[in-house]
Amino acid sequence: MAHKKSHPTALHEKDGIEQPEIVSSDSVAQIRQYRRQQPTSEQLIAGILSGDKIALSRAITLIESTSTTHLEKANEIIKACLPYANKSVRVGITGVPGVGKSTFIEAFGKYLTGLGKKVAVLAVDPSSSISHGSILGDKTRMEELVKDENAYIRPSASGESLGGVARKTRETIILCEACGFDTILIETVGVGQSETAVHSMVDFFLLLNLAGAGDELQGIKRGIMEMADAIVINKADGDNIKRARLAKTEYNRALHLFPMKNSGWSPKVTTCSALTQEGIPDVWNTIEEYFTLTRENGYFHQKRKEQNQYWLLETINEQLKQNFYNHPDIQILLEENKKAVQNNEISPFAAAKLLLDNYFK
Structure with missing residues (x-):
């Protein structure tokens, strides 16, 4: 009886072609050796003060660590950097999920670096309450800004801290300022308790909104709007321009119902499109107006003192x-x-x- 010739199934795996060695084993060994070497506090401090982003990132990692050894080292670095800090403006940016925070921050950041500013973006990603993991995808979403030499993006996991604000964001601000960044943008994870914490560490609080978002947000708007120094209606492009202008008028009316701020500043409403860059310069002009006023009347420095306390x-x-x-x-x-x-x-x-x-x- 003749035996049937066996044929390989569709799932049969063929031997692949061996890939040539494209990475030098010596280079891999050098990289591994470099990673094993932990720089001293003095080396990290010197790197930060000279504007080295790698030293800055390593120092921030120490700040975020829960290790006692790392905490001591981090405190030493913060203390050395403190005399070189407090020379920036700090802007908090919040808004409901889907409002386009990352797209806006990238367009806004690129505009600021175009003006000669050095911009640090501290983006706080929410941690899962189940797996405790975070995506940390802001560098991916801000692909143009991340390549800018005058920009630095640091996504951090919120962990279990209040409302999703990273536990050590404030210390990170100090290091970024010492590294030469004159404009710090802090992105919150969305609407919630995090706004209160971010408001307590920034000079200017910016609320991003959408036109025609419906009334489901009215419950949270009051608290957020009272903290906001400016409201920006994002995605004001294409068919949405008319709705954005109408929303601007409605928000302007609503703001008149709130009591006068201690800063003496009247919050402004503006529209912009992060996609077309339309209105981005107006946002920065509004922020500059605020800083001019609050520096002249002394509120800017008084607020910083209260925040330290x-x-x-x-x-x-x-x-x-x-x-x-x-x-x-x-x-x-x-x-x-x-x-x-x-x-x-x-x-x-x-x-x-x-x-x-x-x-x-």
């Missing part, structure tokens, strides 16, 4: 919380009390008092 108290709160949960005795006691609370053997308030009393012994 606010962040002193916030840092104390954060440090106390971190020390409490990392205390070995408290960790054991906490697990015991969690079970006791779940079984209704002790009330949550009594358990909390017990834990705090033990911590402050």
